[in-house]
Amino acid sequence: MIKEWVIGIGVAVLLFLAFLGANVLPLFFLAALAVGFWVMMERRTAVPAVSRDAPVKHQVSFDQIGGQDHAKRELMEALDFLRYRDRIKSLGIRPLKGILLTGPPGTGKTLMAKAAATYTDSVFLSAAGSEFVEMYVGVGAQRVRDIFRRARAMAKKENKDSAIVFIDEIDVVGGRRGQFSHQEYDQTLNQLLTEMDGMSTTTTPLVLVIAATNRPDILDSALLRPGRFDRQIRVDLPDKDGRLHILKIQTEGKPLAADVDMEHIARETYGFSGAQLEALVNEAAIIALRQDKKEITQEMFRDAVDKVLMGEKTGRRPTEEELQRVAVHEIGHAIVSELMRPGTVSHITIAPRGNALGFVRQIPESDRYLYTVEQLKQQINVALGGCLAEELHYGNRSTGAQNDFVQASSLAGTMVKCGLSRLGIVDEEHLQESVLDTEVRYILSEQEKETRELLRPYKDDIANFANFVVEQESIDGAVFRDWLEKTVQPAVKERVAAIPMLPPHTGEVGLNA
Template structure:
């Protein structure tokens, strides 16, 4: 490869997923000799360029922290460019490219779609356009409509609708569970706008409450994070307040709030007891052999304090959820009743219910530039900083 590049220079060598061969060499007993030999040869080839040879070597990875340091020294991959998720302007430009050869109906607004897809990258948007075109083709439409895009986005984010016959009791539980999520979001000042609630089973979920930030977020306040926990616990709280017993339906919610509370305590210095201190783990999750059980850099006593603080945050947020739902029980009943009747409630219907029952919406519910709806469920919303990996691709 390198010989051919030198012969045909000026040329570019692009190595995608370079971490597959350039991962850190280390002490793991699972060291792969073949991979290390490949890495060593790559280093030799990169050192063998003459300054007069016009060959550029580019590598791309989603795991820059796991690359061997020898690859990153000056003279090799010494320039790094982070390619992050696009903002709404970037998504709009990408959508224009992917829809150039797609017949669009007059009602399609690419700006609305761009604003409705926070966290999506180019491949996601290309898939969205393709899914919308397939839906339009199945219905023998001459062009792709806005409704086609909305349904395609639902399918991508939530999964396909699945036929599932629930008992009346299960329907009641799911309706109140999702109603609890929606109502706590509507009543919380720092919550994202609630845009849609459904009890139609999709993917592995029996119901979904959807919300999205008014704009792309790059920073998160403590108040916002606590509100995320309050709304995530709204489903479990509604089960306790109305049904009188709890179910397994809150499994994903509990996983999310526990992880978020722990991040607040250990990484972002948001613990009242521990203060502005960050507690990290030694080692890298991308080390050779997939070593993820890295030791901590704090004592057992501190670990117990961290657990106590995580528990305190979750308990206080849960108490807040219960209090909100008890105070606004008539509104919760109306939302659940409407869900059982129509299966889906949009943002305008939610606002009507709030107004009719005398409840005051605390969170902002209008999107910029007249955008009617967006659908990013809390379960699969764009990750908070460093919660789910790097979030972007780095090119060296």
């Protein structure tokens, strides 16, 4: 409004001077420069668009978020400090200033912040960390001051005693000063620290900061101390029950066929985030649309899992000889996996997806977080099964096992660093590379011998079944188990112990190096 008045008066003055016969051209030029400078300064100091509008209204509730029961419970408890201020005050509890949501991408941190806006009767403003970053000095700090000022003003305007400011990807401006930032970023962070717990901080209305990041390790220590971010809530990948809950939420209202088994899909999707599960359900529905079907079947979900894990099918056309070799390779993985833990092979395919020419997908018996030396060795065996099956059948290996070797070497290195090798307990920081390399080679050599002996009884049968896999392109784990039961050797059954598997190994055959 002030800008319009100034421009109007200025134009009137110029017209009056022109009417009197004065040379107004220099004045007109200076006025144009002043207006241009004014507009530029307004753009530089402008706050994020989302904070200029009315408080954001999100219709997301905590009931709509699956797989994060612990994180939701912690966040709701913290938000109760805003809802029940009188009770909290009577107990002498200091109100929380900030809540930091951390965890892998796609686990629902932003969604939980939206649910917080629905749960609490507070003014809610949101912005991304990148919106506070500018090339002009002082702009970021000004935007921080402005969003807090607006939060307090809106709370007073709506007669509320609290406001929530949500900052997504706070690591952009909250990195450790002098290490992950430069001077302008430091000024912005300093202003944020002052607003959260500084001399001018007020308790009425109270401003609660909710921030999200997947890089808490780079945040400045002053930002993480009590009095600023009082709570750090881990929003982690969901377990099997959590994945099942998310799948039920995502498939609500979708036409599912009678053969769809959500429990089976939840087991197959070990390590999936909430975002990946949402993408999985969406891809299954797209497959149904592509096939002109009215219902989503279990097979469509199976193909959707492959797509989310490995990517879309590629246009590569391997030769018959390459397809045969890939099939032999994948059967090697599948045999070792099934011998170690019956019922774990879910799907075998030689259809190229992403960078893989084929892969075996496994179903873990349960989500595991600790592993013994025997379990690590068994997983190395599974990784080596593909190349050793090629060696038994063709007498040589191919470059397709490159990813398997990387995984096997990583597992062997984990054994050494965790004190599960011949070296015993070691200090990883002072462990010489030559000693580590020697021990890793020894572990891989021993497991290679063991895996070769496991596969040797199947040398003649692998080739015949590989022909069947090439014809079908993809086969279900149940079909593979039927074949394995008919060809399994009693001596092999006696040697193999039923040891729980590690997280599923895709057994993929990569492209040539």
